[in-house]
Amino acid sequence: DIQMTQSPSSLSASVGDRVTITCRASQTISTYLNWYQEKPGKAPQVLIFAASSLPSGVPPRFTGSGSGTEFTLTISSVQPDDFATYYCQQSYRIPWTFGQGTKVEIK
Amino acid sequence: QEQLQPWGAGLLKPSETLSLTCSIYGGSFSDYYWIWIRKSPGKGLEWIGEINHSGSANYNPSLRSRVTISVDTSKNQFSLKVNSVTAADTAAYYCARHARNNYHYLMDVWGKGTTVTVSS
Numbered sequence: 001d002i003q004m005t006q007s008p009s010s011l012s013a014s015v016g017d018r019v020t021i022t023c024r025a026s027q028t029i030s031t032y033l034n035w036y037q038e039k040p041g042k043a044p045q046v047l048i049f050a051a052s053s054l055p056s057g058v059p060p061r062f063t064g065s066g067s068g069t070e071f072t073l074t075i076s077s078v079q080p081d082d083f084a085t086y087y088c089q090q091s092y093r094i095p096w097t098f099g100q101g102t103k104v105e106i107k
Numbered sequence: 108q109e110q111l112q113p114w115g116a117g118l119l120k121p122s123e124t125l126s127l128t129c130s131i132y133g134g135s136f137s138d139y140y141w142i143w144i145r146k147s148p149g150k151g152l153e154w155i156g157e158i159n160h161s162g163s164a165n166y167n168p169s170l171r172s173r174v175t176i177s178v179d180t181s182k183n184q185f186s187l188k189v190n191s192v193t194a195a196d197t198a199a200y201y202c203a204r205h206a207r208n209n210y211h212y213l214m215d216v217w218g219k220g221t222t223v224t225v226s227s
Contacts, residue, residue, distance in 0.1 A: 094167075096154040098154075099151075
């Protein structure tokens, strides 16, 4: 299985801060990398697919980058609605696997 | 906008069979794979398996021996069965749609999680 490792596991940020989350794959996955946001009591939603593409409706303050084994999710100016848990997921090979999650909390 | 709604028994005893169904409202059933995922404190998000409208399924090797995913196109539903459950199967279970965008797959529609607890 391809192991996905996220860092940090949690972080505190103030509204307006720039936030960066890193995801590393145990082997190269090209750009087959997705990011999801999960809020308590709600279904997860996809933020980024193919490492850097935004689905329609996702605010442009979310950007994804990377290829191979190292990827980042950046929130350019974190908003109150962005405090949530973020997961990366590889879509390169079955079994699809997720990172352990990064919880973004209010400072 | 397509919506997914999982439902099924939420409390099981060890060795029983977990049975969940996901109903799909709106949208096309035949253009996608349909996924089961679970989230537990010990293992985070774990892909269980997926199925398409014709019944072609893929499973996580770690669960393959105990899991069956099936589809009922007449009802726009797909189902999950996990045999011989233990406390390790206690989790929030999600159903989701697996969509293809060019050569990339993404889980673009999710149902809310349904909690399954295994306890004697």
